[in-house]
Structures are given as C-alpha cells and as structure tokens.
Amino acid sequence: MTALSIRGLVAGYDPDLPIVKEVSIEVPEGQVLAILGPNGAGKSTLIRAVAGMVPTFGGEVRLAGRDVTGAPAHALARAGLGFVPQTENVFTRLSIRENLQIAAELLPRPARAERIAAMLAMFPDLGSRPEAAAGSLSGGQRQMLAAARALLSAPPVLILDEPSAGLSPKLVGQVFQTLRRIAEDGVTLVLVEQNVRAALELADRAVVLVDGRLAHDAPARDLIGNPLLGRLFLGGRAEQAA
Amino acid sequence: MTLQILVNGLVAGTTIGLGAIGLSLTYSILRFANFTQGDLIAWGAYLTLAVAGAIGGLLAGLGPAGPLAPFSFGWTLPVALLGGMALTVLLALGLDAVLFARLRARGADAIILVMAGFGASMALRAGLEFIFTSAPAYFTRELQIARPLGAGMRATPDQLLVLGLTAALVVALHLLVTRTATGRAMRAVGESPALAAVYGLDVAGVVRITWVIGASLACVAGTMSGLLVQIRPTMGFDLLLPLFAATILGGIGSIPGAMIGGLVIGLSESLAVQVLGAEWRAAAAFVVLVVVLLVRPSGLFGRGA
Numbered sequence: 001m002t003a004l005s006i007r008g009l010v011a012g013y014d015p016d017l018p019i020v021k022e023v024s025i026e027v028p029e030g031q032v033l034a035i036l037g038p039n040g041a042g043k044s045t046l047i048r049a050v051a052g053m054v055p056t057f058g059g060e061v062r063l064a065g066r067d068v069t070g071a072p073a074h075a076l077a078r079a080g081l082g083f084v085p086q087t088e089n090v091f092t093r094l095s096i097r098e099n100l101q102i103a104a105e106l107l108p109r110p111a112r113a114e115r116i117a118a119m120l121a122m123f124p125d126l127g128s129r130p131e132a133a134a135g136s137l138s139g140g141q142r143q144m145l146a147a148a149r150a151l152l153s154a155p156p157v158l159i160l161d162e163p164s165a166g167l168s169p170k171l172v173g174q175v176f177q178t179l180r181r182i183a184e185d186g187v188t189l190v191l192v193e194q195n196v197r198a199a200l201e202l203a204d205r206a207v208v209l210v211d212g213r214l215a216h217d218a219p220a221r222d223l224i225g226n227p228l229l230g231r232l233f234l235g236g237r238a239e240q241a242a
Numbered sequence: 243m244t245l246q247i248l249v250n251g252l253v254a255g256t257t258i259g260l261g262a263i264g265l266s267l268t269y270s271i272l273r274f275a276n277f278t279q280g281d282l283i284a285w286g287a288y289l290t291l292a293v294a295g296a297i298g299g300l301l302a303g304l305g306p307a308g309p310l311a312p313f314s315f316g317w318t319l320p321v322a323l324l325g326g327m328a329l330t331v332l333l334a335l336g337l338d339a340v341l342f343a344r345l346r347a348r349g350a351d352a353i354i355l356v357m358a359g360f361g362a363s364m365a366l367r368a369g370l371e372f373i374f375t376s377a378p379a380y381f382t383r384e385l386q387i388a389r390p391l392g393a394g395m396r397a398t399p400d401q402l403l404v405l406g407l408t409a410a411l412v413v414a415l416h417l418l419v420t421r422t423a424t425g426r427a428m429r430a431v432g433e434s435p436a437l438a439a440v441y442g443l444d445v446a447g448v449v450r451i452t453w454v455i456g457a458s459l460a461c462v463a464g465t466m467s468g469l470l471v472q473i474r475p476t477m478g479f480d481l482l483l484p485l486f487a488a489t490i491l492g493g494i495g496s497i498p499g500a501m502i503g504g505l506v507i508g509l510s511e512s513l514a515v516q517v518l519g520a521e522w523r524a525a526a527a528f529v530v531l532v533v534v535l536l537v538r539p540s541g542l543f544g545r546g547a
Contacts, residue, residue, distance in 0.1 A: 051440065052439070053436060053439070053440070072439060073436070073439035073440050074438075074439045074440075074441075074442050074443055074444050074445065077439070077440060077441065077442035078442050083440050085436075085437065085440060088434060088437060089437065089440075090437075091429070091430050091433050091434065091437065091438075092433065093429060093433050094426065094429060094430065094433070098426050098429075101423070101426060102423075102426055102427065102430055102438075102441050102442075102443065103441055103442065105423060105427075105442065105443070106442045149441065153442070
C-alpha cells in the first residue's frame, strides 16, 4: 500500500514562481526514500510543502490514500505525518521532557507517560537528564530529541530535512544509526540529505530533484558510486547523463 | 516621606502589573506591541459596570443591595466582573478576528500590526466616549476609611482585597504557564509558531487562549482600578506608558517579571508624586523605561537578546 503519494505537486512562495514544479512520487509503506539534488533544487521546499509548511499551488498529496493537500501542519501531524525540520527543530527554552510532552498531546492520555518513557529509554543521552533545557543539548542530541519527538506519536510516515546538517562525522553516524533503527520498525522514511553516501546506504530508493523537477528515480543501491548522480547534481538530465 | 508610599505604590502597581502581564503574553506569542491592551482595560471596566447596572436593574424589585462589609461594593460586582470578563474576551477575540488575524494571514510585518493596534486603540477609546460619555463613572460611592496596618501605613479593605486578588491571580497564572499543557503550548508557540504546528499544536487555538487570558486580566485590572479610583474612557490610554515600561522592565514573556515590573512602576510613580509632585507621575515610568532599555534591554527576567 502507498504510504505517501505526491502527484503533480506545484509549490513555493509565489504562484507565478513555483519552486517545486509538478513533482510526482509514490512512497510505499515501509520504504526509505532519499530525496537528493544540488543546492536550490527545491528538495526542502518539496517536503515542507508536503508537511503543510509551504503553500501548494497545484497537484495533490495523499497520506495513506487520504487527500491532505494544503492541510495545515498541525492537522498533518495529527493525521500521522511526522516532520523533523533541518534547524530549529526543538523548543530550546523547554526541557527535554516538555518537548516530548507537547508531542505526546497527539496520543490518548493513558498512553502518553509510557511513550515518553519509551523514547527516553531509546535515547539514553536524553533519558539521563530529561529536565535539562533542550537549548543546552549538542547538535547531535538535538537531532535525537527531534527524532524522538517525531517518533513519539508513532507516525506511519516520518519526513526529515537534512538530519545530518551541521553535525560532526561521529554524530552523523549516530543519527543514521538511529534512522536505521526507526526504518527497521517499519516506519516509512523520507529524507532530504546532502550527505549522499550516507543517505543512499540507508535508503531503499532515491529520487533526484533538479531545478524543482524530478530528474531521476532509482533504487538507492544503483546510485552508489554511479557517476550519473554527479552529472545530475551539475544540472544535467537523466537521459543526457546516461 | 512615609511608608504610605509603599502601600500607594503597590496598589497602583497591581493594575499596571495585571495589564502588563496581558501585554507581555500577547507580545511574546503574537510578536507585536499591542496598543489596544490599555483600551481593553478601560472597556473591561465599563463592561463590568454595564453588567452590574443590568443586574441591578433586573433585581430592582428586591430592594437595594448593600455593600459586603467591610468592602465598599455589594455581591453584584463580583458577578458583574465575571460577565465583564466574558464580554471583554469577546471584544478581544472579535478584534483579533476582524483585524489582527487577517493581517497575520497576509504575513504583515510587526510594525503594520502595531500601527493597526494603534488605530484600533483610538477607535476603542472613541467608542467608549460615544457610548458612555467622557464623564467619570463609579462602581460605588460608599466612603471607605483606611485602616492602620502598622508602621504608619494605612489601607482600605478594598485596597487590601485588590492586593490579595492580584497576588492570587499572578500565582495561578504562573502555575498555568509553567505546569500545564496549555502553558507548555503557549511557551512553545512563543518560541516558534512554525515548529509548534509541526509538533501538532493548533497555533490559532493557542493565540485565542492568549487573547482570552490577556483580555480577562485587562478586565480585572480595569475593574480594580475603577473600584479604587474611577472609570474614564481614557483610563487605559493613560496606562499605556506604565504598561509598556512594566512589561519591558520585567522581561517580555515573564509573568512574575511583568507583575514585579508593574509594582516597581507603581512604586516609582508613588515616590515621584510624594517627592517631586503629582505632575511628575508619568515621568517616573518613562525614566524607568529609559534606564531599563539602556542598562538591561532584556528586562529583569527576560532572556538575553
């Protein structure tokens, strides 16, 4: 079954100058999809539009078959779409526990404490000091908290915008290890990532966006070390590159 | 100079502090300086007065309702205050729906919202004068004798009630913001409305709650001020500078800070009246505001810039 369906999506900040141009992607349940592309290709705008944070001007978005095109971000979160922004993805003035408590509001009351405890156990760095302000966490720990927050309500689909941005290589490894665990639990993952190798090693499938349009769609393993990817990043089209 | 300045300052500071809490909340969550907060205080007082009058009219056949000893007012005032709060909340929500929400939806800059608020403030004030005239009005004409508190200080029962009610409200609000899901949501939206939406919070709902709290406090502040002094259409406008001074002194978004800021401004005004003369009252708030902006722009309890 299709977990997330994007059909002919047009999105951006100005209807006359769309950034995302008629992009169509079907993501089956449990798949890990990497969205790759050069800077300015519209990757972040695409997933932010899917998550209800950027206006859409055409096309449709379906979550488990349900039309959610243009729905506001909070409604999409309640409908089961988890989204982790690239930066400023935790409330720095709130404690770790408070960040999780806000996310837990999406769950039935009896389940909340148990899920928060489960997340704190899953991420020991967070569980060791749950009352600390999120602003005191390192970059990697913030990404962990952001992932824990998104996972707390057990969303069927989780979208991440450059989860390794700004992190040291060691922390990048930790973040991808965490994402692998999440994927093994059957969560459908969609991630935009500049660290192409790490993304392709994690993903089942990758799409390449160039200038707001879908330029290539292939199994991730086919793209590892493939010079086609480099040519696409330099602005070529798939047929030219091949 | 006597310690009576302390009592006078604290009593004046309660109105400023409660109004400043509302201003601070709207500033931290809606991210603009809401010039209508002062006029919501005035409207709150008049709406409470109108509800009290309506209750009095309905119960006229039962004979006059005497004051609740030792206070100067009868039981109708607390009941009318609840009605006044509800009506002030409706006024604030209506103002937001008609004006501010539309501007926010269009992505208006903070300065546009401030200017819109300034215009709305004038309209609200003119509306009060049109409906109630500019003649002062009173909740009660009972004469209260101030009672000795010790150390040369005196206060009327009404003044002590106002101080007690204010303290209770501040504690309740502080607990609401720091210990409840509603408070967490308000702090989250105050930090980042976009991220709050990603977390699944209904930002528009949190904005409504902020208006409800701000308008309720404005009504209580206006009613308290009206009870202790008098009600005038310009009473809120006259409070604007002290409200902003208290909000900035306490630190934007801090409830205890806004209250303490209000009390400091009230004490400063009281001291200025005693030492320099009544004409210097307004200057006290201005001086405090300038000093805070120069020395600690983030305020006493504010987060650093």
